Amino acid sequence: FPIEFEEALPILRKIEKAGFEAYFVGGSVRDTILGREIHDVDIATSAYPEEVKQIFNRTVDTGIQHGTVMVLDHGNGYEVTTFRTESTYQDYRRPDEVTFVRSLEEDLKRRDFTINALALSEDGTITDLFSGLDDMKNHLIRAVGIADERFNEDALRMMRAIRFSSQLDFDIESETEGAIYRHSHLLEKIAIERIHEEFVKMMKGTRPNLGLTKMIETQLSEHVPGFKGQQVILKHLSELNLQKMDEIKIWSLFAFGFKYNKPSTTKFMRNWKSSNQLTDEVVKTTFLLNQVQNNQVGNIELYAAGKIAVVAADHLSQIFDLAIQPGELTIEYDHLQIKTKRDLAISAKELIADEILTPGPQLGQVLNRLETLVINNELTNNYDELLMAAKSIKNEGSN
Ligand code: ATP
Ligand code: MG
The missing domain is CATH 3.30.460.10 (Beta Polymerase, domain 2)
Incomplete structure (x- = not known):
């Protein structure tokens, strides 16, 4: 024991x-x-x-x-x-x-x-x-009793079969697999939260490629949000190196694979009943990947994405064989002078105390401008330099 x-x-x-x-x-x-x-x-x-x-x-x-x-x-x-x-x-x-x-x-x-x-x-x-x-000896997932009946009773079991297949690196016994194919449409009756859970466990398993392939072959992929009619792309994704993916990477893999823009990525994530936080990171990661693909990643994009999305996009860039070096985005991100507005060496309070500006909309505009200049390394993030820059931005504004 x-x-x-x-x-x-x-x-x-x-x-x-x-x-x-x-x-x-x-x-x-x-x-x-x-x-x-x-x-x-x-x-x-x-x-x-x-x-x-x-x-x-x-x-x-x-x-x-x-x-x-x-x-x-x-x-x-x-x-x-x-x-x-x-x-x-x-x-x-x-x-x-x-x-x-x-x-x-x-x-x-x-x-x-x-x-x-x-x-x-x-x-x-x-x-x-x-x-x-x-x-177990033969590495097989087999339904208890008559598979057709068991999937008819509870259609989530079909996703569970595929999840266990990926987690354990087991094959699905042929009668059981046939029954999944015959009942795949019933998956639409199941609450998406429950499918989500099994799907993520499948993708995090030892053989996500096998799991994804089985989802395509059994047609289960036709009955989950956003995957319908995408077999060709899914087939391609199922041939990539899908090891060691967290949830952000998993969902970004599909959103980027399906060539989704920001609104469609958000919709895709909503349809899977994903949390706002996860959706947010996936939108940022997918956006960054699109920028990498179009050779348009600059400091502003990295800053807006934040560390988590940057690390995810780095990993996925390698998976998708995009033309950047391993860890390149993370290195560039780590070199940013500031990671958030709070990191600026001067604050609104200080600009007011130094009588450069008074509270109001112009104060915010000046701070935004300083933020952009520092992100793009057009200014060094130190107090005196920012103070001087604030003065001249203010004067620009009033001329
Ligand atoms: P895990 O390691 O993911 O917890 P598990 O086998 O313990 O795997 P659970 O979802 O925790 O899976 O379920 C515990 C047990 O309950 C299963 O081993 C199975 O015997 C039974 N079970 C769970 N879900 C179903 C279902 N949908 N239909 C029939 N039996 C189920
Ligand atoms: Mg359990």
């Missing part, structure tokens, strides 16, 4: 002592067998939520309507979820209602893929009802 399971064993034992079954399930079991790092340990039990709460002193109702109770133990939190079936699927989405059951088999049956449907008991026994261990 890895340490995470060792620490959680007393939880299983306590549930069993109270007369119920309890197992480790899901991703942590899969990742342990694969020798991968595990993050959260999930526990499944025959005890109903109320019964779980009676067994433990300290619990939190994290998702009690779905049967999940968080058990707190020695500073760790464990999600303990009652065995359940998801009987009422409507609209091809995860059901709102679940039915609690007492049998492990029923619980494993409703899970998405065979490698995710393993249960590990306190004595080390693995329950493997769907040959998940074989599929």
Whole structure:
């Protein structure tokens, strides 16, 4: 047992002592067998939520309507979820209602893929009802039961198949892959936030190229925002080096690949329900890439983009084989005399105190002018030089 399971064993034992079954399930079991790092340990039990709460002193109702109770133990939190079936699927989405059951088999049956449907008991026994261990050996993602039915129940599973394929470098078993192709249109029924999450995990996985290729081949790419009709470009993108991408780079890759301008990039990001902050960085990165491509990057553009977008654009310039050196934008950015207006060696307050200017619109204009001159290295960012420049800008203005 890895340490995470060792620490959680007393939880299983306590549930069993109270007369119920309890197992480790899901991703942590899969990742342990694969020798991968595990993050959260999930526990499944025959005890109903109320019964779980009676067994433990300290619990939190994290998702009690779905049967999940968080058990707190020695500073760790464990999600303990009652065995359940998801009987009422409507609209091809995860059901709102679940039915609690007492049998492990029923619980494993409703899970998405065979490698995710393993249960590990306190004595080390693995329950493997769907040959998940074989599929793991053969590096295959295979739906539990009849794939067509499972994607019909919950269309997000199709994106999850591709995500796991990229994360684990597994192939998708052919019947399962065929079912994705046949049901790809159902992805449009799924909340975009959930697709977003799986898509980003896919792109951050070990084989994003494989994931992207599979999205194109199964036609899933035709049913996510902004990707429709872009197969040729997507195919090209799927052949680039997509390792080590963060979210800003991932979205900028597509926005730049699709040749989006500022408004279309913003719209694209909105359609994926991205945060304003992420959208902002992606717009700046994409703009910078367009400038690099047109050989129009100057200090003003670098300053306006800011460090995060500059670093992202540097990386993507290499990926897209644009004609600049690795890290070139970052080096130029780091050489800027100021990174924000606050870095100016003179402030509005000081211009007023020195009686160069009085509060009002002209003050702002002078400061903007100083900012531009310093960014372009037409002035050195020191107090005396800026003071003198402010005087002459003011006089220009009044003549
Ligand atoms: P990760 O490492 O990303 O957390 P995971 O396998 O733990 O991977 P989760 O989304 O945390 O994935 O889900 C936990 C488990 O719940 C899965 O292993 C799977 O058994 C089951 N599961 C999750 N989502 C679905 C779904 N849409 N349909 C069926 N079973 C699901
Ligand atoms: Mg998990």
